[in-house]
């Protein structure tokens with residue numbers, strides 16, 4: 001299942017809390033190498049459910065698989081990719097979200113801003129619900145997701161599932177209701 005191809009994401013500029021201007025655009029195939037570069041230097045590796053993978057061959061394999069089944073937003077600082085947000089459909093109405101922000105750009109509001117943009121994009125793509133799974137120990141991720149309005153729906157072991165029902169959803173289901 002893939003996201004509808006007619007939904008588009010218009011590039012936007014965002015400001016971090018430190019006043020840096022970043023550009024957010026939808027991922028295209030041309031972005032593969034700069035994205036691999038971001039993950040090559042990403043630390044710590046395997047921080048979120050074993051991701052990102054620890055070395056370039058496995059990073060490239062992972063991203064190659066992802067690009068076939070998901071759509072993604074990238075935050076750029078000039079020519080450098082500094083964050084990656086992924087939307088991976090799990091049903092007609094629901095999409096799974098995950099996000100990675102390079103360590104040089106954390107804790108300045110980028111994760112929260114990019115998550116908001118990804119949720120808005122999921123809405124435009126026609127999804128009514130966004131799900132994610134995260135470790136209960138990942139306090140930064142939990143804080144970002146709560147800022148955006150996600151709520152814990154269940155927990156299992158050291159992980160929890162969170163869900164956001166998109167307000168004013170433009171999904172076919174919501175429009176038909």
Ligand SMILES: CC(C)(COP(=O)(O)OP(=O)(O)OC[C@H]1O[C@@H](n2cnc3c(N)ncnc32)[C@H](O)[C@@H]1OP(=O)(O)O)[C@@H](O)C(=O)NCCC(=O)NCCS
Pocket residue numbers: 047048098099100101102105106107108109110111112113133134135138139140141143144
């Ligand atoms: C989780 C992640 C995406 C957050 O990105 P970010 O750009 O740092 O997010 P923001 O700056 O918007 O917000 C982070 C919030 O967590 C808080 N935070 C950071 N570390 C924290 C900690 N150890 N304990 C509690 N809060 C923490 C920050 O203060 C900030 O809160 P605030 O906005 O209220 O001040 C980023 O840390 C990351 O990529 N981590 C590695 C990959 C990952 O875990 N992805 C999530 C997969 S589920």
